[in-house]
Amino acid sequence: MLDSLLGRAELKARIEELEEEKRHLERRLDAESERRSEAVTERQEAEERVNRLEDRIADLEGRVAEERDGSDLTPRGTESIRGDRLDDVLSRLRSVETSPEGALTAMVTDDVPDAVASLLGDRSSLVADAAPCLVCVDDAKLVSVALDPPLAPDSFVEWADGFRVDEDWFHPPDGLSVALVRSDRFAIGVVDDGDLTDVETVETDVKATHSKGGFSQSRFERRRDEQITAHLDDCRDVVDRRDPDRLVLLGERTVLDDLDWPTVARAAVDASGPPREALVDALDSFFTTRLTLL
Numbered sequence: 001m002l003d004s005l006l007g008r009a010e011l012k013a014r015i016e017e018l019e020e021e022k023r024h025l026e027r028r029l030d031a032e033s034e035r036r037s038e039a040v041t042e043r044q045e046a047e048e049r050v051n052r053l054e055d056r057i058a059d060l061e062g063r064v065a066e067e068r069d070g071s072d073l074t075p076r077g078t079e080s081i082r083g084d085r086l087d088d089v090l091s092r093l094r095s096v097e098t099s100p101e102g103a104l105t106a107m108v109t110d111d112v113p114d115a116v117a118s119l120l121g122d123r124s125s126l127v128a129d130a131a132p133c134l135v136c137v138d139d140a141k142l143v144s145v146a147l148d149p150p151l152a153p154d155s156f157v158e159w160a161d162g163f164r165v166d167e168d169w170f171h172p173p174d175g176l177s178v179a180l181v182r183s184d185r186f187a188i189g190v191v192d193d194g195d196l197t198d199v200e201t202v203e204t205d206v207k208a209t210h211s212k213g214g215f216s217q218s219r220f221e222r223r224r225d226e227q228i229t230a231h232l233d234d235c236r237d238v239v240d241r242r243d244p245d246r247l248v249l250l251g252e253r254t255v256l257d258d259l260d261w262p263t264v265a266r267a268a269v270d271a272s273g274p275p276r277e278a279l280v281d282a283l284d285s286f287f288t289t290r291l292t293l294l
Contacts, residue, residue, distance in 0.1 A: 015060050022053045075126055076293035086289055090170060093145075093163045098138050101159040106135045108146075113157045120144070123294055130292045136163040137294070146292040151248075151265055170289055177244035178286075179235075180271055180279040181251040181259065183228045186235040187275035188242065196283065200238055201275035204231035232258060250282040 029050070081089055096103060106116050109132040117124040119137055126146070127135055133146040149169035158164055172178065172191040179188040184206040189196035206227045232255065239247075239261055249256060249266040256266055271282035 011060055015057060018053055018057050022050060025050050073123060073126055079291045080288050081291050082288040089291060090165050093136055093165050096143055096163055098161050100161050102139045103160055103163050104137050105164040106157040107153050107155050108133055108135055109155045115157050126294050144294040146294055148290045150287050172287055177247045178283050179249050180282045181235055181255055183252060183255055184231060185275045187279035188238060189279060196280060199276050202234050202238060250286055
């Protein structure tokens with residue numbers, strides 16, 4: 001797809017056509033050599049044509065190489081933003097006003113939409129690198145950015161007189177439940193005016209290392225797995241009892257994969273310490289947005 005976006009596919013197809021024409025002319029040269037005395041002029045013309053084709057092929061191959069080098073683009077800048085800095089960036093994007101259908105907003109989760117590719121040209125490869133991301137570009141390209149909203153909406157492409165930037169995509173809305181799960185610790189709370197309330201925790205004594213002597217390594221690992229399983233069962237009991245409407249699940253990747261709770265988002269985070277403090281850190285980490293200047 002990238003070759004198509006950058007125009008390399010057409011150049012490569014033309015090169016193949018010219019290569020085939022060159023081979024055809026070379027076969028004619030071989031045939032003409034057998035009757036050289038009868039077709040000296042025709043041979044010279046064919047040689048000149050081959051030379052011109054070789055020059056043309058070299059030129060096209062150089063253009064393909066240049067396009068390939070051009071695809072190795074880098075963003076104008078990247079930044080992780082949250083708190084006041086995030087609010088400032090979102091406010092600036094919302095303040096942009098254009099002519100009708102002069103501002104493009106697109107939530108890109110997979111392939112780059114045609115509208116984005118057409119507007120950004122070869123720089124649309126940066127969108128593919130940043131996806132999933134929310135793209136905001138005006139028709140004059142005075143604004144050209146991508147953000148990764150923590151609570152990303154479904155894919156969409158929209159032209160309007162301003163950018164579509166929903167607050168709830170970037171900040172935890174009131175009533176959202178957030179849980180942090182580790183192999184030995186668990187905490188869950190509800191967001192209220194940006195703070196976590198009604199926090200409930202679970203801590204389990206799970207052996208972390210195998211001491212010398214005593215149990216064999218295999219028995220130790222089996223015992224530890226049993227302790228983790230019991231811990232996760234206790235976590236399930238808490239979630240089942242609370243029955244959250246919308247849940248963001250954060251924590252260790254190894255245990256996240258073992259939990260099939262319905263969630264609006266889940267992510268691995270590096271949050272340590274006591275359960276309540278670790279939950280707050282995990283929430284701050286998850287609601288940090290990556291800003292990419294395209």
